[in-house]
Amino acid sequence: MVEPDQPSTARMIDFWLGGEHHHAVDVAAARAFEQAYGPCAPVFRSLRAFLGRAVRAIAATGVDSFLVFGAGVPTMGNVHESAPEATVLYTDVDPVTIRLGQRLLAGSDRAGYGFGDATDIGTIDPALLHRFVPGWGRRPVGVVFLGLAAFLADDVLARTLDELYTATAPGSHLAIDFDTEELAGYPEALAMMGPAFRMRAPATFGSLLGRWTPTSEGIVAVRHWRPARPVEPVPDAFYGAVAVRSTG
Template sequence: MVEPEQPSTARMIDFWLGGEHHFPVDAAAARAFEEAYGPCAAIFRDLRDFLGRAVGAVAEAGVDGFLVFGAGLPTQGNVHEVATAATVLYTDVDPVTIRLGQRILAGSDRAGYGYGDATDIGTVDPAQLHRFVPGWGRRPVGVVFLGLAAFLDDETLARTLDELYDAVAPGSFLAFDFDSEELAGYPQALAMMGPQFRMRTPASFAPLLGRWVPTAEGVVPVARWRPRGEPAAVPDAFHGGLAGKPTD
């Protein structure tokens, strides 16, 4: 693969997670952000742990098909590595990330990768959706919506989550997160995120879930969502949770 000229968040996260699917431009950008902020590797390991716990909870509820938006790279404990009996469709909008994801998953009969814009579910290839998330709209599924809220305004985010709610069958789940106001104290790092970056409080985010019903834990720092043992000692950079579409 030709080395990209611009870094991507997905490959920067791979760098922070200790993966092998990033380029020098991504490592350089990751180190620059670390200098402006700090403990990125620990924070993103904690976020990936949250993903694993949330996906594991959905799988334990009997769900065996997942649709992942803004998926990044399908490695380092991503969905199909956690829900080992499930089928998974990863989607993203970045063409380099999609090609790399397809290369990583080549030959897999449980996981696929394709284009998908979370704000327009019609952009997901119906053939891939039928293959990797069978029963979409008729059987409960898990929707993973991590790393996206910070780049959507309130109106777009609320509309997107509402459309996803309408699209899935009762009994489905939504794993979600959003950026807290942590970076407000780090203006240099905040500037690196660009003008579209949005930080939210739990109180301001909760209404955007619309009809999705959070589990008993509510909207909490991700380290405190069903931790295994003591929660990780990391800054509360991300809040999140798991929400469902009731069956009655």
């Protein structure tokens, strides 16, 4: 495999999670961000643990297929590892990440990886959607939307979530996270996130969900969503929720 010359956020997160699918350029970028902010591994472990708890909670309702946007590297407790009986379609817009995901899942008959832009679900290959998310639009599914809200303007995010609400069947679930204003105190780290990055105050998160209804836990710091014990003390950089599409 050719060593990439540009870092990838997906592979940086893999590094922070202790995975094996990253390169020297990703480690260098991760270390630079840590110099500007602080240790990131505990924060991303907390976010990945939230993903696992959310996926297991959704699967416990009877949902047996998941559509994942902005999927990154499909390892280290990602969706198909958290719900091994479910079928999962991972999607991303980065071709290098997609090729890596396809290579890692090549032997799986329950998980696939393809192109998919969360803001335009029509970009997903219908054959992949039919294979790995059977009954899309007719049966409840789980939609995973982590790491994306911070890079979408309010109107785009609200429209995207509303389109997903319309496209999914009643009883479907959405797992989502939001970036808080944690990086406001770290201007160098904030600059590294780029001009599209949006921090938001927790009070604004609920309105962005539109018709999606959060479960009784609400939208909370990810370490406090149905927490495992003990709760790892990390900065509350991410809030998360599982929300439901009404059956009415």
